[in-house]
Amino acid sequence: MSTTLHWGIIGPGRIAHKFADALAYCDHNQLVAVASRSQQNADAFASRWQLAHAYDDEAALLANPQVQAVYIATPHNYHYPAAMRALKAGKHVLIEKPACVNAAQFARLCELAEQHDCMLMEAVWSRFLPYVAQAKQWLADKRIGEVQSIQSSIGIAFEHGPEHRINNKALAGGAMLDLGVYALSLSQFMLGQSHTAIQALGKLSADGVDESVMATVQYSGGQLAQFATSIVSQQQNALHVYGSEGTITLEPRFWSGSQVSLQRGDDIQTLTLPWAHNGFEYQIEDMARCILVGKRQSDVVPHRDTLAVLTQMDEVRRQIGLYYGDEFEKV
Amino acid sequence: MSTTLHWGIIGPGRIAHKFADALAYCDHNQLVAVASRSQQNADAFASRWQLAHAYDDEAALLANPQVQAVYIATPHNYHYPAAMRALKAGKHVLIEKPACVNAAQFARLCELAEQHDCMLMEAVWSRFLPYVAQAKQWLADKRIGEVQSIQSSIGIAFEHGPEHRINNKALAGGAMLDLGVYALSLSQFMLGQSHTAIQALGKLSADGVDESVMATVQYSGGQLAQFATSIVSQQQNALHVYGSEGTITLEPRFWSGSQVSLQRGDDIQTLTLPWAHNGFEYQIEDMARCILVGKRQSDVVPHRDTLAVLTQMDEVRRQIGLYYGDEFEKV
Incomplete structure (x- = not known):
């Protein structure tokens, strides 16, 4: 090529x-x-x-x-x-x-x-960002001991009308697919395991999309990841990885930030790791690199992770009663 | 008297x-x-x-x-x-x-x-503390609009041995009864509604008590309250009440602090409301006042709230498979 x-x-x-x-x-x-x-x-x-x-x-x-x-x-x-x-x-x-x-x-x-x-x-551009890579490195180095759980929120009080994509069931709108996907994908990325159980409760809007969801995923090692997502309330939008010896926190806006901190006891180390450009460049460069060397999927966003997160979202939607209709869900 | x-x-x-x-x-x-x-x-x-x-x-x-x-x-x-x-x-x-x-x-x-x-x-001494009363007043005044959800965590990495009460199943130990109870009781206090659904996932310790639990409660108005609790990891220990127009946050140590903040857009107001003594005085004074006037339950911790929280904990324990045994659960 x-x-x-x-x-x-x-x-x-x-x-x-x-x-x-x-x-x-x-x-x-x-x-x-x-x-x-x-x-x-x-x-x-x-x-x-x-x-x-x-x-x-x-x-x-x-x-x-x-x-x-x-x-x-x-x-x-x-x-x-x-x-x-x-x-x-x-x-x-x-x-x-x-x-x-x-x-x-x-x-x-x-x-x-x-x-x-x-x-x-x-x-999933967030997975490539420098501050997320730093969190992954701290996890690999066992800086917080054994990972026990993850808690995150991703909520934005949108003020769009019912015709807007996010509120529009005919465009597969709602909180889970637009926002919650980040919580699931980054939790999956941090833990690197398959899920064994999922629980979700949610509230559908008058337009029929999920306006608020709270869900928990249990992973094969016993770890738990819990998140809140909403399109009607501004939330904390932080992601905390709780370990036996400390906590790693991505905030604010855990999916599109540059700040990551490591807390061990009263000692907190915070790093600010900006993007090279607007943050999308890393996924583009990874894609090009993979193609150049003949790879057909990325090590950072492998097919199995996308499948796992979509499977989790399918189950969340089933539990909260959100189905977009045969026209959009057909294979 | x-x-x-x-x-x-x-x-x-x-x-x-x-x-x-x-x-x-x-x-x-x-x-x-x-x-x-x-x-x-x-x-x-x-x-x-x-x-x-x-x-x-x-x-x-x-x-x-x-x-x-x-x-x-x-x-x-x-x-x-x-x-x-x-x-x-x-x-x-x-x-x-x-x-x-x-x-x-x-x-x-x-x-x-x-x-x-x-x-x-x-x-439930926390309910009487001045900063919690302030949060309740802001809620009553609709300062964050309509309440949508609550997210909290209460986790402490105890380093006690297996004989300690918190790790001892024969003393009804574990995270839920000791720590999670605060998350449930304060959520119940903030929302003042009955629950309609509960979900919980957890991990039991080698000693048979719950070392980590993540649970979500849905209330009759559609609101959701989600919490994490643990006796093996230090967590954020904040409680966030998310509304349509803002957020009220109790932190650090939402159940025994003095700080409460109200965020609306970029505007954050933080109040520090210390206790008169060690924090237990308010429940003692309320109890004495009730008895003096012939009341048989407190308006702040009514029987129905204690019953609701215990019912929620029963269901959480059922879902995570924690039963203390007939000797301790008998009526």
Whole structure:
């Protein structure tokens, strides 16, 4: 392959701009095409980022042989069909989180990725951030002894109307898929184990999405991870890893911060580890590196972790009575 | 009645000394007797607090007509039989938390209290503290809008050996009854509602007690309260009440602190409201006031709240597989 990876973006919304900004920062990566359902939106995005190709049709982008990798940045319910088509077209795929609406969809994508010899990764950008890497290193070094449990919250009092994606059941909205996924994915990342039990209680909004959820996951080593998530209240948004000899805390905004602290008794060490650019650059560089050396999944966001988190979210949704409907959950 | 309430203490351990210290601070309350299983311990306690009566037998204390009210400060499993005998002897009873090992026991004590026209209260001293009263006032004033949820943790890395009360199943040890009770009782106090669902996951120690528990309670208004508790890891030990317009936080050590904060957007107001003495004085004064005016339960710790919390703990223990045995759970 060329030493420069050529990217296309499907879904030129807010998150796509952030991705394009990060990609422009990364050597050996180039954004060349965008597809939207609206030619006007595609043109505006292409103009902003100086792209050669702007399509009002995802198929046209996938038919462009110059595009090697695709970043899918649509609302959640479009991730699966878009990723499926991209893999069938032989493109490497990075999907914004959550990778799919449910675990069965992602399992099918894993099959397709293997069949078509494509890299497939969920864009859990937080896992790559320097302060999260520092927390992982402290855990590996047993600086807090044996890990006992994790407690976190991720709640934002959005004031969007019912038509907004986050409140819209027809766009697979709600707290779990948008916010709770970070708590589950980072807990999974810290513990590196399979789950053995899940419990969830939640409250659905008048619009039918989960506005508040509290859940606990038990892992195979007996560790517990508990989190709260909400789209109607501002929460602490910290993540604490409690060990037998201390605590590691990521805060504020544990999923997109730069600060991590290690507490042992009364001694607290706090490190601020900023991002190189806007934080998305690390996942882009990891994806490109994997492709370059012929890997088809990332060690940082392996398929099994994405599957585990989606399986956990499926069970949380089952327990709180949230099903998005056959149209969006089909495989 | 005399305007001075005369007290006896059963179980002269560490907590009894704290209680005696607070009682000495309170006008219109006087400690006159102590009972222990050991005459030596009773004598030492009586000498320290200049008490007229020191017994090696609880029955002797209960037979003393001068004793009007009894504070039960034994290990948990002795609360119920001691309180039962005290009520039958016509004494007003304040029982260290948890009031009993299970809800059925406390329901029986409520019957006895009514039959014998005695005041009965669980010593949930935290509910009376000034900073908790401030939090309740902010809630009543809707300063954080509609309450959505509560998240708390109460974990202390004890380093006691297996023989210590906290690790000893034969003394009804473990995290829930000793620590988790505060999270449940203060959540109940903040929300003032009945529960509709409870979920718990936990890990039992080699000694058979709960060393870590994570649980969520759903209340009748849809609110959720989630907590973590542990006797093997130091936790954050904060309690956050999340509302639609802000957050109220009790920290550090939400059950025995003096600091409370109100956050609305970026605006944070923090108040430090110290105790008059050691914090136990408020429950003593409330008990004496209730008795003076002929009340038989406290508005701050009503029987229904103690029953609710014990019912929640029964369900938590059932889900994590912790039963102390017929000897201690019998009614």
